[in-house]
Amino acid sequence: MPADEARVISPMGAKLKKHWRVVFYPLGMTPALWLVWQGQHGALGADPVNVFERSLGLWAFRLLLVCLALAPLRRFTGLNLLRYRRLTGLLAFFYASLHLLAYAGLDHGFDWSVLWTDVTHRYFIIFGMSALFMLIPLAQTSNMFSMRLLKRRWKLLHSLIFPAAVLAGIHFFLSFKTLNSVSAPYLAALAIVLLSRFLPRFQAGSRL
Amino acid sequence: AAALQTHSGPYSGSLTPTPHDDVTHYNNFYEFGMDKGDPAAHSQDFHPLPWTLEITGLVRKPVRLDIDQLLHSPAIEERIYRMRCVEAWSMVIPWDGIPLASLLKDADPDPKATHVAFESVLRPSEMPGQNEGLSGIQWPYVEGLRLDEAMNPLTLLALGIYGETLPNQNGAPIRLVVPWKYGFKGIKSIQRIRLLDHEPPTTWNRLASDEYGFYANVNPQVDHPRWSQATERVIGSHSLFGATRQPTLMFNGYGEQVADLYRGMDLRKNF
Numbered sequence: 001m002p003a004d005e006a007r008v009i010s011p012m013g014a015k016l017k018k019h020w021r022v023v024f025y026p027l028g029m030t031p032a033l034w035l036v037w038q039g040q041h042g043a044l045g046a047d048p049v050n051v052f053e054r055s056l057g058l059w060a061f062r063l064l065l066v067c068l069a070l071a072p073l074r075r076f077t078g079l080n081l082l083r084y085r086r087l088t089g090l091l092a093f094f095y096a097s098l099h100l101l102a103y104a105g106l107d108h109g110f111d112w113s114v115l116w117t118d119v120t121h122r123y124f125i126i127f128g129m130s131a132l133f134m135l136i137p138l139a140q141t142s143n144m145f146s147m148r149l150l151k152r153r154w155k156l157l158h159s160l161i162f163p164a165a166v167l168a169g170i171h172f173f174l175s176f177k178t179l180n181s182v183s184a185p186y187l188a189a190l191a192i193v194l195l196s197r198f199l200p201r202f203q204a205g206s207r208l
Numbered sequence: 209a210a211a212l213q214t215h216s217g218p219y220s221g222s223l224t225p226t227p228h229d230d231v232t233h234y235n236n237f238y239e240f241g242m243d244k245g246d247p248a249a250h251s252q253d254f255h256p257l258p259w260t261l262e263i264t265g266l267v268r269k270p271v272r273l274d275i276d277q278l279l280h281s282p283a284i285e286e287r288i289y290r291m292r293c294v295e296a297w298s299m300v301i302p303w304d305g306i307p308l309a310s311l312l313k314d315a316d317p318d319p320k321a322t323h324v325a326f327e328s329v330l331r332p333s334e335m336p337g338q339n340e341g342l343s344g345i346q347w348p349y350v351e352g353l354r355l356d357e358a359m360n361p362l363t364l365l366a367l368g369i370y371g372e373t374l375p376n377q378n379g380a381p382i383r384l385v386v387p388w389k390y391g392f393k394g395i396k397s398i399q400r401i402r403l404l405d406h407e408p409p410t411t412w413n414r415l416a417s418d419e420y421g422f423y424a425n426v427n428p429q430v431d432h433p434r435w436s437q438a439t440e441r442v443i444g445s446h447s448l449f450g451a452t453r454q455p456t457l458m459f460n461g462y463g464e465q466v467a468d469l470y471r472g473m474d475l476r477k478n479f
Binding site for chain 2: 039046050118124176182184186207
C-alpha cells in the first residue's frame, strides 16, 4: 500500500515542489485587493481615489526596485534570488498597469481630452507613461519561449528596465511637491541598485 | 476646541459643508508633516495660546492684538466658503472669523501701502515639519496679498471652524482665508501682518515659481504644469468607486465679488 501511494503521488509532489513559487503571484496581488477592499469600506480616507492611485504607483515602484536589486544582491552577498526577477518584474508591470487604469478611469473618468493633454504636455505624466510602455515588451517576453527565441537579443531587450526605472523614479519624484522623507529613501534605493552595477566586486577571489 | 460666539454672515449661499472629520483630518500644513493626516496626528504639542498678532509696517497705528480679545470679539461671523486646493481637490468649510479689512482699517494704512505680507510662526520644537531639511522650504511660511485683495469683504481672518476655535491642524489660533484663491494662500498660525509698498515673497512661489504664482487665483483655464485645473475631486465621499469630480469655477465661484480686482490683467501671466 505505501509503495503504491508513493508511486501515484510522487509525480504530483514533484510538480508541486518544482512550481510551488506560483503562490507568490496571488500573494503579490494582495496589496491591490487590500486597497480595493479598503476603498470600498471607507478606509482610504477623505480622498480615496488619490490614495488608491498613488498607492498602486508606489507598489509598482517598490516591486521594480526589488526586481532591480536581485542582481546586485547576488553579486555582493552571494544570495541568489535571481529566479524571482520574473515574478517581481511582472508584478511591477501589473501594478503600473493598475496605476494607469486608476488614473485614467477612476480619477479622470476616461475623459480623453484631459488625458490627451496630460500625455502630450506634462513631463510628469510623460515620464510615467514612457516607463510603463517600456515594461510592456518585457512583460510580453518574460517567458522561457521568448528567451529561447530571442537568445542574446533577449538580454539587450530586457536592459530596457534601466531607462524604465530611471523614468519611473523621476515620475515618482515629481509626484510630490518637494523632496521629502517619504520619497528620498526610495530615490536613494533606486540610485544604489542602479549604480551598484558599476562598483567593483570586493571579494577575495577577484584578487587572483 | 472651545465654542465660539458667532453669528451668520453673508456669502454662505446654499453650500453643504464637508464633514467636520474630513475638514480636520485632511490638511496641508507642512509644518506638521507632508502627509494629509500628519497635521492632525502631529500637532498636539503646538500651543496656540497665549498669542499676539501684530499689524505693522506702513500703518499709522501699529496694532498688537491679544488673541483672547479677538476670540471674544462680537465681530466674529460665520462664512461658508468653497476651498479649492491647488492639488485639484475641494471642500466646503464653515469658517468663523473677522473680515481682514476691519482689522486693517483699525491700523490705518498709510497711502503708500500697496501690499500686505503675512508671516506664520517659527517653532521647530513644536512643529516637527520645520525640522525636515529635505524639502527646501524656508520657514516661517510667508504669504502675501495686494492691499485691495486684502480689503475685499470676502477676505477673512478665521479664528474657528464649525462654531469652535480652530484645531491646531487647521491653523490655530488665527489664519487667513481667501476663498477665490488656491488654499496655499491661506497662511496658518499668523503672527505678523505687515503693510508694504511692494509685492512680498511667498513661500511656494519661492520654491517653484513656475507652479505657484503670487496671485494663485482659482482658474480652470490655467493648468498647473503637472495637472489640469479644469475639474476638482470633491472631498468627503469616502467611497473609491463613488467619488465625484466637478468642474472648477472661475475665481472658485466668487467672480462676482472679485473679478474687478483683475480687470485688464493677463491671468495666464499673473497666475
